[in-house]
Amino acid sequence: MKRLLPLLTGLVLLLTACGREDLSTLNPQGPVAEKQFELMKLSIGIMALVVVVVFAICIYVLIRFRRKQGDKAIPEQVEGNHKLEVIWTVIPIVLLLILGVPTIQQVFGLAKDYSKDKDAVQVKVTAHQYWWEFEYTDYGITTAQDLIVPTGKKISFELVAADVKHSFWIPSIGGKMDTNPGSTNRMFLEFPKEGVFRGKCAELCGPSHALMDFKAKAVSQESFDRWVAAMKAPAVMPADAELAEKFTSQCLSCHAVGENGGNSAPNLTGIGGRETVGGFLFNDEGGGVEQHLNDWITDPQGIKKGAMMPGAEDTGLTEEEIAGIAKYLAEYKLDY
Amino acid sequence: MAAAHAHGHKVKRYSGLMDWLTTVDHKKIGILYFIAGFFFFLIGGLEAIIIRIQLLKPMNDVVAGDTFNELITMHGTTMIFLAAMPLLFALMNAVIPLQIGARDVAFPFLNSLGFWTFFFGGVLLNLSWFAGAVPDAGWTSYVPLAGPIYNSGHGVDYYVLGLQIAGIGTLLGGINFMATIINMRAPGLTFMRLPMFTWAIFITSALIVFAFPALTVGLVALMFDRLFNANFFDVANGGNGVLWEHIFWVFGHPEVYILILPAFGIISEVVSTFSRKRLFGYSSMVFATVLIAFLGFMVWAHHMFTTGLGPVANGLFSIATMLIAVPTGVKIFNWLFTLWGGSIRFTTANLFAIGFIPTFVMGGVTGVMLASAPADYQYHDTYFVVAHFHYVIVGGLILGIFAGLHYWWPKMFGRILNETLGKITFWTFFIGFHLTFFVQHFLGLLGMPRRVYTYLGGQGYDDMNFISTIGAILMGIGTIVFLINIFVTWAKPRNASNDPWEDGRSLEWTIPSPPPEYNFKQTPLVRGYDAWWKEKMEGKTAMTPAEPVGSIHMPSPSILPFIMSVGLFIAGFGFMYDQLIVAGVGLAITLGCMVVRSLVDDHGFHIEPEEQDKGVQA
Numbered sequence: 001m002k003r004l005l006p007l008l009t010g011l012v013l014l015l016t017a018c019g020r021e022d023l024s025t026l027n028p029q030g031p032v033a034e035k036q037f038e039l040m041k042l043s044i045g046i047m048a049l050v051v052v053v054v055f056a057i058c059i060y061v062l063i064r065f066r067r068k069q070g071d072k073a074i075p076e077q078v079e080g081n082h083k084l085e086v087i088w089t090v091i092p093i094v095l096l097l098i099l100g101v102p103t104i105q106q107v108f109g110l111a112k113d114y115s116k117d118k119d120a121v122q123v124k125v126t127a128h129q130y131w132w133e134f135e136y137t138d139y140g141i142t143t144a145q146d147l148i149v150p151t152g153k154k155i156s157f158e159l160v161a162a163d164v165k166h167s168f169w170i171p172s173i174g175g176k177m178d179t180n181p182g183s184t185n186r187m188f189l190e191f192p193k194e195g196v197f198r199g200k201c202a203e204l205c206g207p208s209h210a211l212m213d214f215k216a217k218a219v220s221q222e223s224f225d226r227w228v229a230a231m232k233a234p235a236v237m238p239a240d241a242e243l244a245e246k247f248t249s250q251c252l253s254c255h256a257v258g259e260n261g262g263n264s265a266p267n268l269t270g271i272g273g274r275e276t277v278g279g280f281l282f283n284d285e286g287g288g289v290e291q292h293l294n295d296w297i298t299d300p301q302g303i304k305k306g307a308m309m310p311g312a313e314d315t316g317l318t319e320e321e322i323a324g325i326a327k328y329l330a331e332y333k334l335d336y
Numbered sequence: 337m338a339a340a341h342a343h344g345h346k347v348k349r350y351s352g353l354m355d356w357l358t359t360v361d362h363k364k365i366g367i368l369y370f371i372a373g374f375f376f377f378l379i380g381g382l383e384a385i386i387i388r389i390q391l392l393k394p395m396n397d398v399v400a401g402d403t404f405n406e407l408i409t410m411h412g413t414t415m416i417f418l419a420a421m422p423l424l425f426a427l428m429n430a431v432i433p434l435q436i437g438a439r440d441v442a443f444p445f446l447n448s449l450g451f452w453t454f455f456f457g458g459v460l461l462n463l464s465w466f467a468g469a470v471p472d473a474g475w476t477s478y479v480p481l482a483g484p485i486y487n488s489g490h491g492v493d494y495y496v497l498g499l500q501i502a503g504i505g506t507l508l509g510g511i512n513f514m515a516t517i518i519n520m521r522a523p524g525l526t527f528m529r530l531p532m533f534t535w536a537i538f539i540t541s542a543l544i545v546f547a548f549p550a551l552t553v554g555l556v557a558l559m560f561d562r563l564f565n566a567n568f569f570d571v572a573n574g575g576n577g578v579l580w581e582h583i584f585w586v587f588g589h590p591e592v593y594i595l596i597l598p599a600f601g602i603i604s605e606v607v608s609t610f611s612r613k614r615l616f617g618y619s620s621m622v623f624a625t626v627l628i629a630f631l632g633f634m635v636w637a638h639h640m641f642t643t644g645l646g647p648v649a650n651g652l653f654s655i656a657t658m659l660i661a662v663p664t665g666v667k668i669f670n671w672l673f674t675l676w677g678g679s680i681r682f683t684t685a686n687l688f689a690i691g692f693i694p695t696f697v698m699g700g701v702t703g704v705m706l707a708s709a710p711a712d713y714q715y716h717d718t719y720f721v722v723a724h725f726h727y728v729i730v731g732g733l734i735l736g737i738f739a740g741l742h743y744w745w746p747k748m749f750g751r752i753l754n755e756t757l758g759k760i761t762f763w764t765f766f767i768g769f770h771l772t773f774f775v776q777h778f779l780g781l782l783g784m785p786r787r788v789y790t791y792l793g794g795q796g797y798d799d800m801n802f803i804s805t806i807g808a809i810l811m812g813i814g815t816i817v818f819l820i821n822i823f824v825t826w827a828k829p830r831n832a833s834n835d836p837w838e839d840g841r842s843l844e845w846t847i848p849s850p851p852p853e854y855n856f857k858q859t860p861l862v863r864g865y866d867a868w869w870k871e872k873m874e875g876k877t878a879m880t881p882a883e884p885v886g887s888i889h890m891p892s893p894s895i896l897p898f899i900m901s902v903g904l905f906i907a908g909f910g911f912m913y914d915q916l917i918v919a920g921v922g923l924a925i926t927l928g929c930m931v932v933r934s935l936v937d938d939h940g941f942h943i944e945p946e947e948q949d950k951g952v953q954a
Contacts, residue, residue: 018778018781018782019781019782019783019796020782020783020795020796023782023783023795023796024781024782024783024796025714025781025782025783026781026782033714035710036710036711036713036714037714039708039710039711040705040711040714040781043704043705043708043711044705046704047701047702047704047705050665050697050701051694051697051698051701054668054672054693054694054697055694055697057669057672057676058672058675058690058693058694061672061675061676061680062675062680062690065611065675065676065677065678065679065680066680066682067612067679067680067681071679073679074612074679074873075611075612075613075677075678075679076613076677077613077614078613078614078616078673078677079614079616079617079618080616080617080618080619080620080670081616081617081673084669084673085617085620085666085669085670088665088666088669089662089665089666092661092662092665093662096658096659096661096662096704099658099704099708100654100655100658103651103654103655103658103707103708103709103710103711104651104654104655106709106710107647107650107651107654107709107710108647108651109710110710110713111646111647111650159644163480163486164480164481164486165478165480165481165577167642167716167717169785171714171783172783174713175642175710175711175712175713175714175716176642176713176714176716176717177642177644177713178642178643178644180577180578180643180644181480181571181577182571182572182576182577183578183644185644186644198783198795200783200785201785202642202716202717202718202785203478203717204405204473204474204478204481204787205481206401206405206481206486207400207401207402207404207405207472207789208401209401209405209785209787209788209789210401210785210787210788210789210790210791211401211790280792305400305401305402306401306402
């Protein structure tokens with residue numbers, strides 16, 4: 001037993017700081033994920049102990065009690081042993097109590113509702129096939145794919161689905177919560193550190209479920225305030241009047257920039273400054289944001305099967321127009 | 337008087353294909369279940385290999401996202417309903433009547449009907465591949481993704497109707513085995529003398545009887561939503577999608593125990609036989625099994641911790657789930673202490689059984705980890721869960737089934753499977769299994785969701801996915817070696833003795849391998865637990881008969897179950913493609929058969945002592 005403990009501690013230590021800082025549940029970057037990681041470490045520790053004990057007995061038995069060639073001896077037919085049976089009933093119960101108490105504490109701790117808290121930032125998350133809409137109800141602004149949050153504040157989420165069931169998950173910040181059609185779920189998260197964290201959809205939602213990523217970007221309070229102000233500022237439209245008209249007629253029937261346009265597709269305000277196009281085409285990789293936008297507008301189905309957006313064939317946009325719109329959008333960045 | 341009347345009927349037998357279509361003999365039905373179940377196991381396995389090849393490297397494009405979803409849905413559904421359960425039913429049919437000293441199950445006709453409905457349900461489901469409309473909403477078919485609005489093709493219709501028809505078979509089997517074990521035990525075989533496998537099947541049957549109706553109701557509701565525009569799950573019209581999750585898991589969680597309890601039973605038999613020792617703590621084993629089954633109905637919402645049921649529900653279901661670990665732990669330690677002090681022989685069957693113990697423990701402990709709801713918010717719907725349930729179902733159930741098949745093969749077919757090939761099967765399958773699924777725990781913890789058809793590179797997933805795919809291929813090789821073993825063994829003479837392992841303990845080892853169609857020439861008298869072992873230890877070479885040699889009453893073979901199932905199969909297609917006349921014709925065939933069955937008396941036939949001596953083989 002005494003020899004086992006350092007082994008187990010080592011094992012748990014090994015798990016710590018495993019995987020990417022912006023993605024791994026084993027490398028928590030916020031208090032919610034930390035509390036969950038504490039529980040995970042506790043349960044992994046207890047369970048590793050159980051596994052080690054069983055393996056040890058198993059290996060010992062298999063070596064010690066092998067049948068020798070031609071051995072006809074009949075072993076003693078033991079019916080059972082009350083003392084042993086009490087031991088292996090009671091010890092698991094004790095182990096489960098050790099795990100059960102903090103479980104119950106955290107179940108209630110993580111279920112706290114900050115939706116009425118004036119200090120918390122209220123975000124309504126609407127999950128769509130296959131993108132995420134973030135509405136900041138206190139500020140009257142809506143964005144998509146990049147969730148911008150201030151550090152040091154509780155973020156209170158209201159989770160709904162626009163079509164099928166999805167699940168909202170930022171592994172290194174905190175566990176997931178489903179978005180159910182027809183009902184509202186609530187959860188809170190905290191982002192103590194600035195940075196970009198990867199978010200994922202964790203419930204099968206259709207052919208492009210695997211691509212339904214988003215990013216959570218935690219910034220300082222000042223920066224967040226500047227972002228809110230920039231989001232509220234009047235929309236920047238394409239400079240070229242002809243292109244602006246095309247953009248309004250073809251794009252803004254569903255999308256919006258600033259106060260213009262519809263709300264059935266991702267809000268495009270400041271899209272040029274986002275981390276990705278489509279949630280998973282990283283703008284600091286490949287051809288960059290303009291190329292990504294160009295590809296996306298030309299053939300969204302080829303990139304994300306089942307996406308609602310029509311491709312160039314249906315919108316009738318020419319290559320030139322697409323290039324113009326992509327350039328305009330790529331240059332549409334918010335300063336914050 | 338009835339007997340005197342029945343003597344007048346002549347012996348009815350068919351031969352060739354007709355024999356297999358009409359048989360009501362539990363041993364033959366067991367073989368049919370095995371063939372069909374193993375066939376579907378190969379299909380499900382092929383689907384798994386394609387899934388793993390797609391995930392071999394990041395952004396792979398062997399299959400597209402929609403095809404991938406079809407593959408995972410069909411893999412899960414096929415493996416659970418059409419492979420695992422039928423393979424268990426194969427062993428149940430082959431062994432249970434023999435273990436309790438019975439000549440058949442309580443309802444032989446129903447037994448045949450159960451097989452054929454399962455078979456045609458499974459065929460219907462898999463025909464979706466040819467119809468080009470494959471279910472793609474996951475084996476859980478959560479609505480609204482599986483509902484008519486977001487899944488407008490016929491894919492999920494195949495799921496709903498196929499499972500509904502196959503489910504009838506399972507339910508019939510559950511009722512049948514419950515009745516059989518309660519009513520048909522040999523004299524002296526009291527409940528607390530039942531072999532552990534029989535106990536496990538008894539409890540499993542009870543679980544089936546209580547759990548499957550929930551699935552039936554759920555599937556009917558989904559079918560009505562899809563085919564007749566009902567609104568059970570349609571939020572826009574006052575339905576509720578979370579309701580489906582509840583219904584599915586009220587069935588789905590007991591289903592997990594329906595799968596694993598028989599494996600527990602198999603392991604108990606195999607470990608005890610090959611260590612030449614009585615099962616350690618028999619009565620606590622029985623009690624633990626009952627307790628697991630009971631608790632199994634209390635924990636369904638642990639599949640829904642992230643659905644948003646609130647802290648009270650999540651807390652209660654967390655604790656209830658953890659409790660299951662206690663009786664399960666009791667079983668693990670009882671097996672270890674059955675081996676302790678024994679004389680362990682490493683046959684292939686025993687290798688699978690011994691491999692089961694640590695593997696299942698690993699699946700069990702991750703189960704306890706998942707039970708802690710706040711931590712589950714991280715694990716849920718990730719590869720951690722995929723790893724967990726494959727450890728339980730493949731590492732538990734499939735290793736158990738392999739153990740059972742190698743162990744009872746001589747009793748089913750009269751030939752011992754080749755041990756060398758068997759050991760190759762074990763080691764490739766076992767190593768492949770751990771390679772495939774161990775790393776998946778870490779994939780989940782590193783943030784990889786399940787049911788994703790691809791993943792971006794550079795997220796730390798690449799190497800482990802590669803290892804996982806290699807493991808899956810090894811498992812495939814193991815399965816192929818087993819298939820080869822079957823054919824190699826088939827070519828050998830039928831020479832297995834009554835008790836081919838020499839250390840058999842229960843009644844099935846007292847009769848020829850394979851047994852005659854009436855199983856026991858004379859019903860045996862059971863004088864204690866491990867009935868046959870007890871007699872052997874007292875120097876006897878046979879059981880004490882509980883009755884004189886006499887004429888044996890047998891049920892008649894019948895083609896009706898086959899036709900009834902064809903009727904349901906036709907009706908299924910009719911409903912699906914909105915051809916209500918076809919559906920009506922199908923149902924009329926089935927109902928017509930039921931009328932015939934009810935109105936035409938069939939008293940079966942008798943096998944007279946003279947004929948018994950000629951040795952009528954199954």
